[in-house]
Amino acid sequence: MPMSTSQRVSSLIAAAALSLLLAAASVAQDYPSRPIKMIVPFGAGGPTDIFTRLLAEELRKALGEPLVMENRPGAGTIIGTDAAAKSPPDGYTLLMMSATQTTTETLVPNKSYKLLRDFVPVASLLNSELVMVVHPSVPANTVEEFIALAKAKPGALNYASSGVGSNYHMAGELFKTLTATDILHVPYKGSTGARNDIISGQIEMMFDSVPSMAPMIQAGRVKALGTTGKVRSAILPGVPTLSEAGVPGYEATIWIGLMAPAGTPQPIVTRLNAEINKILTRADVRQQWEKQGATAMAMSPDEFGAYVQSEIDKWAKVIKANGIKPE
Numbered sequence: 001m002p003m004s005t006s007q008r009v010s011s012l013i014a015a016a017a018l019s020l021l022l023a024a025a026s027v028a029q030d031y032p033s034r035p036i037k038m039i040v041p042f043g044a045g046g047p048t049d050i051f052t053r054l055l056a057e058e059l060r061k062a063l064g065e066p067l068v069m070e071n072r073p074g075a076g077t078i079i080g081t082d083a084a085a086k087s088p089p090d091g092y093t094l095l096m097m098s099a100t101q102t103t104t105e106t107l108v109p110n111k112s113y114k115l116l117r118d119f120v121p122v123a124s125l126l127n128s129e130l131v132m133v134v135h136p137s138v139p140a141n142t143v144e145e146f147i148a149l150a151k152a153k154p155g156a157l158n159y160a161s162s163g164v165g166s167n168y169h170m171a172g173e174l175f176k177t178l179t180a181t182d183i184l185h186v187p188y189k190g191s192t193g194a195r196n197d198i199i200s201g202q203i204e205m206m207f208d209s210v211p212s213m214a215p216m217i218q219a220g221r222v223k224a225l226g227t228t229g230k231v232r233s234a235i236l237p238g239v240p241t242l243s244e245a246g247v248p249g250y251e252a253t254i255w256i257g258l259m260a261p262a263g264t265p266q267p268i269v270t271r272l273n274a275e276i277n278k279i280l281t282r283a284d285v286r287q288q289w290e291k292q293g294a295t296a297m298a299m300s301p302d303e304f305g306a307y308v309q310s311e312i313d314k315w316a317k318v319i320k321a322n323g324i325k326p327e
Contacts, residue, residue: 031091031268032065038258039087040096041080043073047128047209048256051294052096055125055276058285062275067094076104076165076326078111085113089263091272095119097257102311103165106319107326115312119259121305122269123276127255128294129229130171130207131214131236133222138204143226143245146205150181158184159205160194164327168194170315171207171228171252173322178247187327198222209254210235211293228252235293255297255311257304273301 038056042048049071056067072080077100087093097119105115113119132143138157140146150157161169164187176183186203188194191212197203199221210233217224217236226242227233230251242250258276260269279285280296289296299307318324 031271032063034092035066035068036063036092036094037087038067038069038094038096039080039084040069040071041073041077041084041101042071042096042098044069044071047211047254047292048096048098051126051256051289051292054285054288055279058279059275062279076108076163077101078104078108081115082112084259085118085261087261089261089265091260091264091268093261094122094272095259095261097259097308099167099170099253099255099311100165102308103167103170103315103319105312106316107165107324115259116305116309118262120262120264120269121301121308122258122260123273123301124255124257124297124299124304124307125276125280126289126294127229127253127297128292129210129227129233129241129253130168131210131217131227131233131239132171132175132205132207132225132242133198133213133217134205134225135198135201135203136220136223137201138223140225141223143240143242143247146225147179147181147246150179150183154182155184157204158186159207160186160188160198160203161206162191162194163187163189164324167252167254168207169324170318172205173318173324174250174252175207175242175247177318177321178250207252209293214293233293234290257297257299257308269301 040049040052053069056069060066072083081095081101084093084095101115134140134146140149159172161172172185191208194203194206198206214235216222224236224239226245227236227239228242228251232241277298280298286296
């Protein structure tokens, strides 16, 4: 019996769908066939760069092709992120995504890209808490004592950061917002100057990475009041979280993940996510990162996309509440 017109149309649709499925499977199976470029919008040698290189080596082993790191720092991550957004969506360019880019999303609204419009989430990698420290001369040994001191002297205390819009700056502004305190922000061009000045006593408080501050804390050159994660730091287990210490709901972590230009084939995204999550569940990788103060953070692409959106929303509120403008 000859097929009716509707049957022929249905048959053609089914054939086309099957063809697309087979093509998608082939894309994932053949990928990658050449080196993958990973754009890092930070300079070489920093903590984010180091962790990304560790992951790149593990992915090379899993995928059979090298991941070529391309550091493109500048303009608060905009230069590197913009370059990634303009790259072909073929799976051979990935962007190292960090918490900093979610603050830039609000601080610089007129840039050429939007994170969740021009990129697709691939995988989350890790997060790392910060530590709130004060100079030993500051008459406060707990977070609650520091809050009381700040409220008794509005605008008299200061805190340092590595620059406007940095993770450390946002951690300080979130602290001010949740505690209703007035503390002067002193931005530096990088963390080195800020660390030197809190040790010398020119700066009274700052938020910094746990691995960077742990030796100074142990030597008594600064006092640790609290850490910024949901749970205590494995490196500083005796230091309470800020949430425990008197600032309920406080959380501000450094985190990194991977995104790809919008339009990257879904089978490639799925393959990358699966390979990365395998790496993140390995005990040796988790232990290696924990020694550096980081915790593996495995998510699906959709979960990571939702997390990025929640971070954009969170920091937008802090930026607007405190009237923060880019330098």
